[in-house]
Amino acid sequence: MLDRTTDLVPMLVNRSLPGLDLGEGMVVPCYSGYSIFNLPDTVCRLLGAPGMGSRASHPLADELLDLLDAGQGKDLRHVILIVLDGLGLETFQRVLAEGDPPVWRRLAEEAVLAPLTSVSPSTTTAALTTLWTGASPAAHGVVGYEVWLREYGLVANMINHSAASFIGDPGGLRRAGFHPENFLPVPSLGGHLTTHGIHPAAWMHHSIARSGLSAMHLQQVQVNPFRNPADLWVGLRQSLLAQQGKPSQARRSYTYVYWGDLDELSHRYGPHDDRVRIEFASFSQAFERAFLNRLGTRRRHDTLVLVTADHGQIHTPPNSAFELRNHPDLVRCLALPLTGENRLAYLYIRPGREAWVKEYIEAAWPGWFTVVPSRTAVEAGLFGAPPASPQTEDRVGDWIVISRRNGYLWGAAKENTMLGRHGGLSREEMLVPLFAFRV
Numbered sequence: 001m002l003d004r005t006t007d008l009v010p011m012l013v014n015r016s017l018p019g020l021d022l023g024e025g026m027v028v029p030c031y032s033g034y035s036i037f038n039l040p041d042t043v044c045r046l047l048g049a050p051g052m053g054s055r056a057s058h059p060l061a062d063e064l065l066d067l068l069d070a071g072q073g074k075d076l077r078h079v080i081l082i083v084l085d086g087l088g089l090e091t092f093q094r095v096l097a098e099g100d101p102p103v104w105r106r107l108a109e110e111a112v113l114a115p116l117t118s119v120s121p122s123t124t125t126a127a128l129t130t131l132w133t134g135a136s137p138a139a140h141g142v143v144g145y146e147v148w149l150r151e152y153g154l155v156a157n158m159i160n161h162s163a164a165s166f167i168g169d170p171g172g173l174r175r176a177g178f179h180p181e182n183f184l185p186v187p188s189l190g191g192h193l194t195t196h197g198i199h200p201a202a203w204m205h206h207s208i209a210r211s212g213l214s215a216m217h218l219q220q221v222q223v224n225p226f227r228n229p230a231d232l233w234v235g236l237r238q239s240l241l242a243q244q245g246k247p248s249q250a251r252r253s254y255t256y257v258y259w260g261d262l263d264e265l266s267h268r269y270g271p272h273d274d275r276v277r278i279e280f281a282s283f284s285q286a287f288e289r290a291f292l293n294r295l296g297t298r299r300r301h302d303t304l305v306l307v308t309a310d311h312g313q314i315h316t317p318p319n320s321a322f323e324l325r326n327h328p329d330l331v332r333c334l335a336l337p338l339t340g341e342n343r344l345a346y347l348y349i350r351p352g353r354e355a356w357v358k359e360y361i362e363a364a365w366p367g368w369f370t371v372v373p374s375r376t377a378v379e380a381g382l383f384g385a386p387p388a389s390p391q392t393e394d395r396v397g398d399w400i401v402i403s404r405r406n407g408y409l410w411g412a413a414k415e416n417t418m419l420g421r422h423g424g425l426s427r428e429e430m431l432v433p434l435f436a437f438r439v
Helices: 005-013 036-048 062-067 089-098 103-107 124-131 172-176 190-195 213-217 229-244 261-268 274-298 352-366 374-380 388-396
Strands: 078-084 112-117 148-149 155-157 200-207 222-226 250-261 303-308 339-341 344-347 369-373 400-405 431-438
Touching: 005 089, 005 112, 036 078, 036 112, 036 190, 036 303, 062 112, 078 124, 078 213, 078 229, 089 103, 089 124, 103 124, 103 274, 103 431, 112 190, 148 339, 148 388, 155 388, 190 200, 200 229, 222 229, 229 250, 229 274, 261 274, 352 369, 352 400, 369 374, 374 388
Parallel strands: 078 250, 078 303, 200 222, 200 250
Antiparallel strands: 112 431, 148 155, 303 431, 339 344, 344 400, 369 400
C-alpha cells in the first residue's frame, strides 16, 4: 500500500490560519489540496473534464493526483466515490491494522491511502454540499445543521428542510417559498459533468434518495435508491459491468455512493460502540461478496474507486453543564437560538452584550471552548477562501464557539441523547481517509 498518512498527518494537524488563534489541538481545513473540498475538481480532472470553476476550486495536490495515476490514466473511464458518513481516519486505520473486516487489508495491497481534512464545519450538510458543487462552505452558504436563513426569517434544519424547532415536518420550508433545487448560489457537479459528456449517478438509501437535501444536490443526476447493502452492491455491480461492457467510445461515468448508518449509530451510541464496529463489518462484507468478488475476471481496471468520509466523530459523554437551559443569563443575551453545530456554534448576540457573553463562556467552561469573532474566522478562511458569500456572512452569527476536548453546547428544547458528535475542529472530526484502488 502507498500510505501517505505518516508524513501528511503531521502537516495537516500543525497548520494554522493567519489571524485566527485557535490554540493547540485544532485541525483547520486544508482547502489548498488536502481536503474533501478538492475531490470534485479531482473527479473532473480524472475523467478529462474542466474543473468546476468555482472561486478557489482546484483538485488535490499534485503529489496525491500522481498517486491516483491522474497523469497516466488515459484508460480511466469510470470513477466511483464511496462516502461513508462519519468514518474518521483513525477508525479506518484501526480497521486496516486489525484486518477486521479483512477486505480493506486485502485491497490495501494495491491501494493508496492518504489523509484529507473535512471542511468547516465538519458536518454532513456542509460537506456533501461541497462534494456536489466543488464550492467551499464560504461560497455555498450551507454552514451547519441548523442555520439562520434571513431571507425566510427562521432557523432551518438543513437536512430536513424544515423549521429547526418543528418535529415531523420534512420539506416544510417549501411553504415559505423555499425550493431546494434553486437554493444554492453555485452550480452543481451533476450539471457540469453532464455538459462535458460524463454520466453522473448517485446511490442513496431509499429514505433519503428523494429528500430535499438530495434534490438540492442531485440535479441532472441519475438517482438509484437502495434498501440495504446487498441491494446497493448488487445493483452497483450490475450497473458497472453494463458500462464496462460498452464500446470504448461509450461515455465516461461518475458514480457517488452514500452510506449513512455509521454516522447514525455513532450519534446514538458513540463512535466506539460495538454496534458501530459490527455494522461497518457487515457493510464491508456485503461490499466484498456482492460487488468485488462478483466482478471476477471481468475486471477491466478502467474504474477508480475512491473511499472517503464527510467527517469523523468524537465521543461526547452526557454533561448537563453544557446545556444552555442551565445557563439562563447567557440565553437572555442571545438574539436567536443557538445555530450551526453543537461543537461549532454560532451566536447571535444582543447589542452591547458581546464582551459579557465571551467572558461568561470562558468563566463558566474554562478550557472547554474557544470563542472567536465570526468575521475574523471568515476572513481567515476557516470556511474557505474569502470573501465569503453574503449568505454565509449572515449565517455564522456574531461569535463562533468552537469546542475543545469533548465539549459541546446544547440549546435545543428537547432531551440531549447523543453520545457522538461532529462539526468541530478536533483531529477525530476533521481527518478522514482517502483510500483509492482500481477495479
